[in-house]
Amino acid sequence: xxxxxxxxxxxxxxxxxxxxxxxxxxxxxxxxxxxxxxxxxxxxxxxxxxxxxxxxxxxxxxxxxxxxxxxxxxxxxxxxxxxxxxxxxxxxxxxxxxxxxxxxxxxxxxxxxxxxxxxxxxxxxxxxxxxxxxxxxxxxxxxxxxxxxxxxxxxxxxxxxxxxxxxxxxxxxxxxxxxxxxxxxxxxxxxxxxxxxxxxxxxxxxxxxxxxxxxxxxxxxxxxxxxxxxxxxxxxxxxxxxxxxxxxxxxxxxxxxxxxxxxxxxxxxxxxxxxxxxxxxxxxxxxxxxxxxxxxxxxxxxxxxxxxxxxxxxxxxxxxxxxxxxxxxxxxxxxxxxxxxxxxxxxxxxxxxxxxxxxxxxxxxxxxxxxxxxxxxxxxxxx
Numbered sequence: 001x002x003x004x005x006x007x008x009x010x011x012x013x014x015x016x017x018x019x020x021x022x023x024x025x026x027x028x029x030x031x032x033x034x035x036x037x038x039x040x041x042x043x044x045x046x047x048x049x050x051x052x053x054x055x056x057x058x059x060x061x062x063x064x065x066x067x068x069x070x071x072x073x074x075x076x077x078x079x080x081x082x083x084x085x086x087x088x089x090x091x092x093x094x095x096x097x098x099x100x101x102x103x104x105x106x107x108x109x110x111x112x113x114x115x116x117x118x119x120x121x122x123x124x125x126x127x128x129x130x131x132x133x134x135x136x137x138x139x140x141x142x143x144x145x146x147x148x149x150x151x152x153x154x155x156x157x158x159x160x161x162x163x164x165x166x167x168x169x170x171x172x173x174x175x176x177x178x179x180x181x182x183x184x185x186x187x188x189x190x191x192x193x194x195x196x197x198x199x200x201x202x203x204x205x206x207x208x209x210x211x212x213x214x215x216x217x218x219x220x221x222x223x224x225x226x227x228x229x230x231x232x233x234x235x236x237x238x239x240x241x242x243x244x245x246x247x248x249x250x251x252x253x254x255x256x257x258x259x260x261x262x263x264x265x266x267x268x269x270x271x272x273x274x275x276x277x278x279x280x281x282x283x284x285x286x287x288x289x290x291x292x293x294x295x296x297x298x299x300x301x302x303x304x305x306x307x308x309x310x311x312x313x314x315x316x317x318x319x320x321x322x323x324x325x326x327x328x329x330x331x332x333x334x335x336x337x338x339x340x341x342x343x344x345x346x347x348x349x350x351x352x353x354x355x356x357x358x359x360x361x362x363x364x365x366x367x368x369x370x371x372x373x374x375x376x377x378x379x380x381x382x383x
Contacts, residue, residue: 019085020084029065030070032078036068040101049290050103051357052295056299061306079121082122098264103290127151134146148314167182168180176219180214202232226316227294231246234301236249251263270284294344297343300348304337355383
């Protein structure tokens, strides 16, 4: 009987006296590398992008490079490698494997099968496995539905809407709000805050790019607008590559495992194009994660998110309560650390730098300035 047909009991979780909460050492990284290899390509090699991605993420998160030349092991053996690790560690590893699966084109069903086996053996219930299965079977429309059912917004309710400051209930989490004068005014009033404050910088960010404030026609969904504050706090521009960075940062800062779906979403939009639309505004634009240096930048964003103070849901932060504070003070409050030099060398820039704005946004910002009868100011950003 093949291993695929054997029903086994998941590797049990350790008790509090034996759980290993230390950072992985070099030997454990080798063992985990063997497991990753065994799930993704037991009889061959990872794709160039998978290879680069796992090397970048593992090194950024642990300080050790993976050993992808080591002998592959089975999903069961992979789970046993994590026998002294807790649920969160195991889930993060399964999510890394799923991330590698999601960048494959096409996704082989046998790889999804081995990933599912790993999750079962490790006792991990990961909603993004359904997405990988949908993509592998060509059910792209179903995948879009499963993102909502299994991902970050699965438990969305009225309590989550309070931080968005909308005047009425949303039908879905990613709904746009285009006729809410009170909401739009609250955003506009941020322009009156002192220079250098977070709120004022966010309005600079909007005006430079021609973005409409939530509550007005043409604006982004209020939930998506939450991530615009993170662009400023975490110092990421607004090209497509930078969107991959900022959502990697957001996903990894949150210890709610469903936040991983945010990274899975942007990878499916901006690398493979498996998703046609997402987050109520984004449109598919493939091939960006595989561009030179972007995997390194995304890995560094994950590292920075993980190093934030505690578990932070940046999309559920009441940013208006922090808007009056200087940006550096907000960074200190969240424990946002600087980018690694290598990420900067590979092209990671902030919203006020050269390369921190797209050509489309540059033109939109100029058009908005003309409509408002003011001189255009990109606040240091350029294409």
